[in-house]
Amino acid sequence: CGSCYHRFAMVKAFIQAGEIQDVCARIAREISDDYRGESVVLIAVLKGSYQFISDLSRLIEIPCEIDFVQVSSYGDGTESTGVVRIKKDHDINIEGRNVIIVEDIVDTGLTLKHLCELLSTRRPKSLAVASMLSKPEARKHEALINYIGFEIQNQFVVGYGLDHAEKFRNLPYIAVLGE
Secondary structure, three states, X not given: OOOOEOOOXXXXXXXXXXXXXHHHHHHHHHHHHHOOOOOEEEEEEEOOOHHHHHHHHHHOOOOEEEEXXXXXXXXOOXXXXXXXXXXXXXXXXXXXXXXXEEEEEEOOOHHHHHHHHHHHOOOOOEEEEEEEEEOHHHOOOOOOOOEEEEEOXXXXXXXXXXXXXOEOOOOOOEEEEOO
């Protein structure tokens, strides 16, 4: 139930697991249709997008490779520090390839802007973004998101890979932190 408290007293579910799976299927269909006859490299932004890329990649119907980057701009807080650090770079050569950045959430757009600029210098054939969540109200940097799961209000959310100080990533739904 979307309005009741679940396994953890501090969180309140508002996007259920079934809704998330429906969105993964929709985005996978869109990617498969858009790149029919080609292949893609999915680059997940760790740690938050690990569940999303896992579910999404299994549903994509075209050849794809999976890689990971780890970027940090939050530390242990609930607001961006304003400084983007690359903690782990991707391993697959993306030159001349169709690349899709797979994000858990785009809020201020700072991390995505930085990552798009960096990956563009590596001369991919195309560069697109798939994000489970988007917070347009929080946007401070322009961010083109080609595939959006849900647009949400400017609130701090956890679950389905999203965390607060490394907690709550394992929730199968997306929740708002309680009081």
